[in-house]
Amino acid sequence: MATPAAVAAAATTAPIFISTTTLRSILTHKTLVSHFQTTLPNASLSLSTPPRHSLSTSPNSTLLLMPSFSTSSSLPYIGVKLVTSHPQNSSLNLPGIHACYTLFSSITGQTLALFDATELTLFRTSSISALASSYLSRNDAHVLVIIGSGNLSPHLITAHLGVRPSIKRVIIWNRTPEKAAALADRLRGENGFDGVSFESNGCLEEVVGLGDIVSCATNSERELVRGLELKEGAHLDLVGSFKPTMKECDDEAIRRGRVFVDNEVALEEAGELVGAFERGVITRDDICGTLVELIKGDKLGRKNDKEITVFKSVGSGVVDVLTAQLVYETVKTDQIAQQ
Missing domain, CATH: 3.30.1780.10 (ornithine cyclodeaminase, domain 1)
Incomplete structure (x- = not known):
């Protein structure tokens, strides 16, 4: 080139x-x-x-x-x-x-x-999530849970499968169950997903608890993922919120997890973090690092198979x-x- x-x-x-x-x-x-x-x-x-x-x-x-x-x-x-x-x-x-x-x-x-x-935007957002997952999710992650079934969701699925080929089960949840079912049906018929099962589930609480990786891509302004429902060793990928009024998880998910961000702007824009700071759940010093710090090896990603990790991205130029x-x-x- x-x-x-x-x-x-x-x-x-x-x-x-x-x-x-x-x-x-x-x-x-x-x-x-x-x-x-x-x-x-x-x-x-x-x-x-x-x-x-x-x-x-x-x-x-x-x-x-x-x-x-x-x-x-x-x-x-x-x-x-x-x-x-x-x-x-x-x-x-x-x-x-x-x-x-x-x-x-x-x-x-x-x-x-x-x-x-x-x-x-769909390619870069999903690829950033997958890159972070390569440092933060378990190497043997088997179940990927996708919350939301918009245009970003199939990109997130493809990207996460690319860095974690151990994933063999993908579960999709959406507020409108028919949309989640339609996306699962569509992906079953596509090439490139050999050995991976796709399904939808209308019970959010059950879905969250099944995920080795839980990836959220919604415009929600109320928490969807409850921290107490995350399984031991889960990785939570938060993609949707980009302003302080938006959030995809509760304070408990932030408190339980080792939290990383794509860049420091997330500390000002992500509703999950801004709210947690305001309520004293965590401080800015509790943020474990940025994606660049993970890539450079300045900060350690996943330490063991039991800890919960969180990655919050807001995107950047x-x-x-x-x-x-x-x-x-x-x-x-x-x-x-x-x-």
Whole structure:
């Protein structure tokens, strides 16, 4: 593959549009997990990522603006993602999250590429969860519980299976049982899941207690996972909340677990953590580390098979630009090779 600087230098004034079809033909969860593992530590040092702007566009809708930029020759990009969150879309049978992404050259300021970033967000979010799970879940995890059955859920399933091939049973729960059953039926018919059973279950309390890994991807503003129901040795993956009013688990889950975050912004935005701090359940000093610290080995992940671990992600412009980098450089390298 051509170097990032060479790719940037070869850019023309006309930006390219990278469609969802193209993105899917390039990305896999395994390759993205590997890309994050090798690039995140250095990228976190070279990228400037201002706090994202979260604007309420209506009582139930949010607009997020997520910029990130670097002048490093190994990552010569500026990226901006715009995200809309409309949870009420479920009643319209539409995704609740939509996004677009623009990638610029930090050398010339040119617009390099435009992405339909809805799929980009699904890939990067699920791959970050899976990467964290590779450090925090048990090596012999057998049962994966997915809470929520929206567009992110199948990505989470695929990503977690990629890092924990020991998983042989996937259980899906949703407030609307029919949606959970429909997703389980769909996954049973897809290739690539040999030896894995898919099922739905309408009893949340029972579902939580079965999971070696419990992954939540909802817009809930009330706790779903109760800490007392988590089994010994479970790993809790919290993906959904991105503002203080949202939460997917109760204080007991936070108190029982060794808590890690994708980045320090989670301490300001994640409702599960903000609420726990306010109520004195834990302090900021009780947070065990970030994903980058896990990758670098600065912080120890799972210590034994009995402890409960928690990973809370809120997303960042860093992982967006790294995902866009991988896709864009692959496309441009292919174009250069064909010339």
